Amino acid sequence: xxxxxxxxxxxxxxxxxxxxxxxxxxxxxxxxxxxxxxxxxxxxxxxxxxxxxxxxxxxxxxxxxxxxxxxxxxxxxxxxxxxxxxxxxxxxxxxxxxxxxxxxxxxxxxxxxxxxxxxxxxxxxxxxxxxxxxxxxxxxxxxxxxxxxxxxxxxxx
Amino acid sequence: xxxxxxxxxxxxxxxxxxxxxxxxxxxxxxxxxxxxxxxxxxxxxxxxxxxxxxxxxxxxxxxxxxxxxxxxxxxxxxxxxxxxxxxxxxxxxxxxxxxxxxxxxxxxxxxxxxxxxxxxxxxxxxxxxxxxxxxxxxxxxxxxxxxxxxxxxxxxx
Amino acid sequence: xxxxxxxxxxxxxxxxxxxxxxxxxxxxxxxxxxxxxxxxxxxxxxxxxxxxxxxxxxxxxxxxxxxxxxxxxxxxxxxxxxxxxxxxxxxxxxxxxxxxxxxxxxxxxxxxxxxxxxxxxxxxxxxxxxxxxxxxxxxxxxxxxxxxxxxxxxxxx
Amino acid sequence: xxxxxxxxxxxxxxxxxxxxxxxxxxxxxxxxxxxxxxxxxxxxxxxxxxxxxxxxxxxxxxxxxxxxxxxxxxxxxxxxxxxxxxxxxxxxxxxxxxxxxxxxxxxxxxxxxxxxxxxxxxxxxxxxxxxxxxxxxxxxxxxxxxxxxxxxxxxxx
Amino acid sequence: xxxxxxxxxxxxxxxxxxxxxxxxxxxxxxxxxxxxxxxxxxxxxxxxxxxxxxxxxxxxxxxxxxxxxxxxxxxxxxxxxxxxxxxxxxxxxxxxxxxxxxxxxxxxxxxxxxxxxxxxxxxxxxxxxxxxxxxxxxxxxxxxxxxxxxxxxxxxx
Amino acid sequence: xxxxxxxxxxxxxxxxxxxxxxxxxxxxxxxxxxxxxxxxxxxxxxxxxxxxxxxxxxxxxxxxxxxxxxxxxxxxxxxxxxxxxxxxxxxxxxxxxxxxxxxxxxxxxxxxxxxxxxxxxxxxxxxxxxxxxxxxxxxxxxxxxxxxxxxxxxxxx
Numbered sequence: 001x002x003x004x005x006x007x008x009x010x011x012x013x014x015x016x017x018x019x020x021x022x023x024x025x026x027x028x029x030x031x032x033x034x035x036x037x038x039x040x041x042x043x044x045x046x047x048x049x050x051x052x053x054x055x056x057x058x059x060x061x062x063x064x065x066x067x068x069x070x071x072x073x074x075x076x077x078x079x080x081x082x083x084x085x086x087x088x089x090x091x092x093x094x095x096x097x098x099x100x101x102x103x104x105x106x107x108x109x110x111x112x113x114x115x116x117x118x119x120x121x122x123x124x125x126x127x128x129x130x131x132x133x134x135x136x137x138x139x140x141x142x143x144x145x146x147x148x149x150x151x152x153x154x155x156x157x
Numbered sequence: 158x159x160x161x162x163x164x165x166x167x168x169x170x171x172x173x174x175x176x177x178x179x180x181x182x183x184x185x186x187x188x189x190x191x192x193x194x195x196x197x198x199x200x201x202x203x204x205x206x207x208x209x210x211x212x213x214x215x216x217x218x219x220x221x222x223x224x225x226x227x228x229x230x231x232x233x234x235x236x237x238x239x240x241x242x243x244x245x246x247x248x249x250x251x252x253x254x255x256x257x258x259x260x261x262x263x264x265x266x267x268x269x270x271x272x273x274x275x276x277x278x279x280x281x282x283x284x285x286x287x288x289x290x291x292x293x294x295x296x297x298x299x300x301x302x303x304x305x306x307x308x309x310x311x312x313x314x
Numbered sequence: 315x316x317x318x319x320x321x322x323x324x325x326x327x328x329x330x331x332x333x334x335x336x337x338x339x340x341x342x343x344x345x346x347x348x349x350x351x352x353x354x355x356x357x358x359x360x361x362x363x364x365x366x367x368x369x370x371x372x373x374x375x376x377x378x379x380x381x382x383x384x385x386x387x388x389x390x391x392x393x394x395x396x397x398x399x400x401x402x403x404x405x406x407x408x409x410x411x412x413x414x415x416x417x418x419x420x421x422x423x424x425x426x427x428x429x430x431x432x433x434x435x436x437x438x439x440x441x442x443x444x445x446x447x448x449x450x451x452x453x454x455x456x457x458x459x460x461x462x463x464x465x466x467x468x469x470x471x
Numbered sequence: 472x473x474x475x476x477x478x479x480x481x482x483x484x485x486x487x488x489x490x491x492x493x494x495x496x497x498x499x500x501x502x503x504x505x506x507x508x509x510x511x512x513x514x515x516x517x518x519x520x521x522x523x524x525x526x527x528x529x530x531x532x533x534x535x536x537x538x539x540x541x542x543x544x545x546x547x548x549x550x551x552x553x554x555x556x557x558x559x560x561x562x563x564x565x566x567x568x569x570x571x572x573x574x575x576x577x578x579x580x581x582x583x584x585x586x587x588x589x590x591x592x593x594x595x596x597x598x599x600x601x602x603x604x605x606x607x608x609x610x611x612x613x614x615x616x617x618x619x620x621x622x623x624x625x626x627x628x
Numbered sequence: 629x630x631x632x633x634x635x636x637x638x639x640x641x642x643x644x645x646x647x648x649x650x651x652x653x654x655x656x657x658x659x660x661x662x663x664x665x666x667x668x669x670x671x672x673x674x675x676x677x678x679x680x681x682x683x684x685x686x687x688x689x690x691x692x693x694x695x696x697x698x699x700x701x702x703x704x705x706x707x708x709x710x711x712x713x714x715x716x717x718x719x720x721x722x723x724x725x726x727x728x729x730x731x732x733x734x735x736x737x738x739x740x741x742x743x744x745x746x747x748x749x750x751x752x753x754x755x756x757x758x759x760x761x762x763x764x765x766x767x768x769x770x771x772x773x774x775x776x777x778x779x780x781x782x783x784x785x
Numbered sequence: 786x787x788x789x790x791x792x793x794x795x796x797x798x799x800x801x802x803x804x805x806x807x808x809x810x811x812x813x814x815x816x817x818x819x820x821x822x823x824x825x826x827x828x829x830x831x832x833x834x835x836x837x838x839x840x841x842x843x844x845x846x847x848x849x850x851x852x853x854x855x856x857x858x859x860x861x862x863x864x865x866x867x868x869x870x871x872x873x874x875x876x877x878x879x880x881x882x883x884x885x886x887x888x889x890x891x892x893x894x895x896x897x898x899x900x901x902x903x904x905x906x907x908x909x910x911x912x913x914x915x916x917x918x919x920x921x922x923x924x925x926x927x928x929x930x931x932x933x934x935x936x937x938x939x940x941x942x
Contacts (some may be wrong), residue, residue: 182333220327220328220389221385224384238329240329240330240331240332262333
């Protein structure tokens with residue numbers, strides 16, 4: 001199907017054949033944001049021990065989810081991720097927490113889905129840990145920031 | 158920790174004790190949106206067989222992810238989901254696809270995380286299937302639409 | 315979609331809503347067979363220690379796979395299986411090994427998919443352990459033998 | 472144990488040591504069939520939208536299951552599958568649907584178990600989606616069609 | 629097999645039939661210890677931010693592993709755990725960290741395996757995070773501390 | 786964080802970047818022990834068929850768990866294990882069963898966590914299969930025995 005690498009000529013889903021591609025060093029960085037509102041924002045950024053654990057737990061969830069990407073996204077190739085980092089940044093003007101997930105690989109395909117999945121699940125975990133305070137949080141702005149390695153070259157948004 | 162059901166009095170993460178809660182019929186509905194841009198939008202909504210498979214594949218991914226929520230979100234309880242539906246709606250004015258995931262349960266805890274996770278992974282799968290066309294898609298506006306069952310009553314956004 | 319419980323009125327896949335169904339005691343028994351050929355048959359049924367381990371390993375694989383059914387079959391409900399047994403029977407006249415998987419549940423839906431999945435994976439494991447001897451084995455005759463509990467009554471093939 | 476690569480000299484199960492093997496391009500193709508009977512056959516092959524979704528859902532299930540092979544079959548090596556395709560073919564004379572799963576790898580071991588597992592789970596998913604219509608379907612004829620790469624050469628059944 | 633609930637009369641592994649058992653509130657508490665040596669002990673208990681993250685990460689790992697018990701231990705029943713807590717206690721006299729995992733359930737079987745699995749994986753995660761400093765750590769003393777609910781009554785070690 | 790490869794300069798958990806490391810042949814061997822007490826010891830080492838199945842089932846569990854290490858231990862890299870063996874040794878003087886798990890890899894990181902995880906889950910499975918006889922078993926002495934490959938050289942305890 002023209003343009004859709006994941007559909008064959010009949011429009012059926014396939015996991016694209018990358019057998020003959022060579023391994024290169026690849027990196028992808030994705031980011032997203034959860035708008036938590038004033039009350040939640042103050043609770044998780046106030047100087048208490050809780051702050052550490054909300055972020056620590058969400059960071060672990062994001063890292064583990066990036067490793068599970070090929071189990072979640074049907075046509076993603078299994079990959080031996082060689083590095084994953086998840087970072088959070090409080091944004092007081094928006095009452096939001098932004099999240100960046102960076103994934104590295106020496107392999108045959110890009111890792112943007114892994115970075116996007118890590119970001120999504122890290123933000124969902126913040127949602128989960130704060131949902132007793134607010135039902136009106138919103139996860140937004142999840143996109144690819146940067147990608148390098150592979151034949152499509154260096155992309156920066 | 159006041160307000161945080163998932164942190165104990167020392168601020169440590171715990172899976173909240175719901176042993177003594179009674180089972181009630183519960184439902185949660187979440188939605189989100191992927192901004193795909195004009196080129197991708199036209200490709201997946203044009204009258205070809207491909208459209209069916211992009212949405213069919215993403216729907217299956219969302220349903221399967223909702224079932225995996227307690228594996229992804231560290232403090233979520235395992236639950237016997239009794240119904241899951243994922244729907245997509247093209248939004249031509251935004252060059253976007255919106256997604257709604259509805260989850261049902263007869264059980265002890267709410268299912269908003271399951272609905273949010275199903276929505277997120279369904280949208281990530283659309284991203285994956287279209288990423289050969291555009292690197293500038295964005296997943297946004299993921300939030301709870303409605304929730305019912307349990308002691309906190311009926312919530313509609 | 316008439317007749318298809320797993321498709322909604324537009325033909326889209328859904329995990330059927332069973333929220334309001336009551337729990338009953340349910341059982342399903344499925345069977346299948348692997349035709350292994352004379353050489354493999356004699357190797358795994360001769361009086362050696364290996365026989366034990368081929369069957370023990372395949373039995374464990376079948377039991378674990380039955381528990382994973384809702385992760386493998388997209389529209390299956392997660393279920394708290396309350397009993398699983400896998401049995402093998404050598405059939406010398408066919409140079410085959412038959413497998414029966416019995417699954418029990420106190421719950422809201424039938425467990426035939428769990429019994430069929432346990433049977434399939436147990437037979438695939440026998441295949442795996444013997445494939446160095448023959449590439450011409452065949453897995454066949456996988457079907458439901460018996461099912462009870464739930465509104466469709468007692469079925470025996 | 473002579474002939475059994477998966478049993479050590481005492482007959483105990485082991486995951487065979489392939490550390491020193493070199494990577495080669497490998498392919499395996501397996502097929503199988505589900506006998507669905509006339510009523511189901513007509514329902515899923517009639518010209519309605521449902522047909523698309525039964526096959527789309529089962530195709531996704533087969534692809535995802537092939538990726539899970541090493542979690543299901545105890546002694547299978549984890550592998551970075553580089554390509555997976557699942558195809559269905561209605562066989563009107565048999566009231567059957569045949570399924571073919573093709574798996575590719577650049578790696579150290581053959582991928583026949585992945586192709587067989589993908590085939591099995593794709594057929595089980597068809598069973599699941601049609602079981603409300605018939606309890607007498609049968610999954611059969613699952614075997615290796617072709618295998619290439621690795622030291623055992625090119626096999627065609 | 630007398631005494632072995634997980635073996636049938638022929639000595640074959642089975643997942644014990646608990647279909648007819650009634651649900652009761654159950655709790656199990658297990659503990660274990662990792663001897664880390666003086667250097668690691670001082671590194672993880674000194675007053676730095678790292679301490680928080682070693683324990684936070686290991687706590688999350690233990691909680692998530694308790695939920696995975698039925699995937700890891702072949703004959704364990706899947707269970708809807710209703711509460712999980714993991715706690716660590718530095719033991720300076722032993723240069724050890726002790727870990728306690730408490731698991732709750734309203735269900736048909738005991739949860740000691742879940743508590744023991746949570747303890748084991750929490751301790752393995754501490755090992756992982758400190759292994760760059762020492763290769764001589766040892767995980768020991770993993771046992772059931774207390775168990776209640778079900779017909780075998782209240783057990784305290 | 787000095788000494789902690791799994792914490793970045795702020796003390797946050799990261800999956801260490803090994804992208805640029807070269808692949809080498811690696812091996813790790815870990816061991817541990819379960820003290821079962823006299824009654825259990827005699828039951829599982831008496832000359833009956835049960836003995837085979839307790840050990841066969843636990844061996845399979847250990848092998849499968851070693852493959853799942855990167856899903857269990859948050860900061861472990863996914864790895865393509867190329868060989869896994871699990872062995873048991875009855876120790877009559879201690880009424881204990883010792884377990885050794887050996888893991889091989891051609892890859893970028895060491896496999897000691899995989900060997901330790903395989904050992905732990907194999908011993909937990911013995912516990913599970915014998916817990917109807919005794920609640921006082923104890924899993925102990927889990928440590929690395931030997932490790933080779935990679936820049937830290939050959940380690941023997």
